[in-house]
Amino acid sequence: MKATIKEVQSALISELTYWERKRIRYLFPGMAEQRTRVMTAIGIQHSKYERMEACGTMDDNENNMRLCGVPLCPRCFMLKRGKETGKAINKYFVGTTNKEMAFLTLLVAPTFDLSTVDPCMSSTETSLRNMIRYKRKSDKRWHAVQYTGWWEMDRHDWQDIDVKLGRNKKLALQGEWPQFGYRDDQTVWQPHLHALVKLGEVPREEFALAIRTGGYDKPYQVNVKGFDQNRAVADNIKTLVRYSMKFRIETEYKWSDAQLAWNGTDISLQRNWWRDDEISAYVNWLMSQRGGFERLKTRVGPKR
Numbered sequence: 001m002k003a004t005i006k007e008v009q010s011a012l013i014s015e016l017t018y019w020e021r022k023r024i025r026y027l028f029p030g031m032a033e034q035r036t037r038v039m040t041a042i043g044i045q046h047s048k049y050e051r052m053e054a055c056g057t058m059d060d061n062e063n064n065m066r067l068c069g070v071p072l073c074p075r076c077f078m079l080k081r082g083k084e085t086g087k088a089i090n091k092y093f094v095g096t097t098n099k100e101m102a103f104l105t106l107l108v109a110p111t112f113d114l115s116t117v118d119p120c121m122s123s124t125e126t127s128l129r130n131m132i133r134y135k136r137k138s139d140k141r142w143h144a145v146q147y148t149g150w151w152e153m154d155r156h157d158w159q160d161i162d163v164k165l166g167r168n169k170k171l172a173l174q175g176e177w178p179q180f181g182y183r184d185d186q187t188v189w190q191p192h193l194h195a196l197v198k199l200g201e202v203p204r205e206e207f208a209l210a211i212r213t214g215g216y217d218k219p220y221q222v223n224v225k226g227f228d229q230n231r232a233v234a235d236n237i238k239t240l241v242r243y244s245m246k247f248r249i250e251t252e253y254k255w256s257d258a259q260l261a262w263n264g265t266d267i268s269l270q271r272n273w274w275r276d277d278e279i280s281a282y283v284n285w286l287m288s289q290r291g292g293f294e295r296l297k298t299r300v301g302p303k304r
Helices: 005-014 016-021 029-042 049-054 074-092 113-138 138-144 168-175 204-213 235-243 258-262 276-288
Strands: 101-107 145-155 187-196 223-224 298-299
Touching: 029 049, 029 074, 029 276, 074 145, 074 187, 074 235, 101 168, 101 204, 101 235, 113 138, 113 145, 113 187, 113 204, 113 276, 113 298, 145 235, 145 276, 187 235, 204 223
Parallel strands: none
Antiparallel strands: 101 187, 101 223, 145 187, 145 298
16 A cells, blocks of 8 residues: 555654754645745746755754745745744733734735835834824823734736736725736735734724724725634634745635645645746845845834
């Protein structure tokens, strides 16, 4: 009887030491496929290619594992989101209950040009900080309000506003969608913010209204969802951090069987990858300025 790929992987992983598993030296086939896809897209001449190629190897003393730090690298983003999950559970939101917590998704203007995304992110973060600061001046309930979030990027073809987007997202982006696309498959970048929010005594509806009043008033542009009351708060936090830091470069992966391939269940499935030029542009943007993961994280703590 032939062993399945998953069984072989489990047997191999079971032989690893605790530290080898913790370091994530070895990737499931679906994750390794994304790493290979990124390296193919950026090409051997790219400044990050050698770093990605060496990622997961050990130094000469076998004490430290080399990491490339590219957010699209599965090894690196899994290690990073593990650290962020620990901070969220044990530091930022320690002692909180599900009733105090919420999950914010905020859509901002889509664009053809990635160079315009940073000013948009900065403006949005400033608006949220100023909103919370203003509320704290007159309402002590807002002193406890805090959030930790990460920016995520989706990509669409220009014609998707008419043929692919769901009703709610279409309403949220109507009027913001870039005009005059010179071809139907021209890439539209869609930045959006996911954030874990501690509301304390502030109702979710009040928090969402404050954001909408600050200029984000399109239908379905702001979504503030309560935590699952039937799960432990730590489990909710873990799931939502993972969701916020998924770094996928596949189209419609949420609705396809490609997610099975991600975990090595069936690597024969077709995966709808982004184009080479899109992946390369995204890597360049992610690794510019502050670079890597740091540019994507935003946080407002409680008033001290």
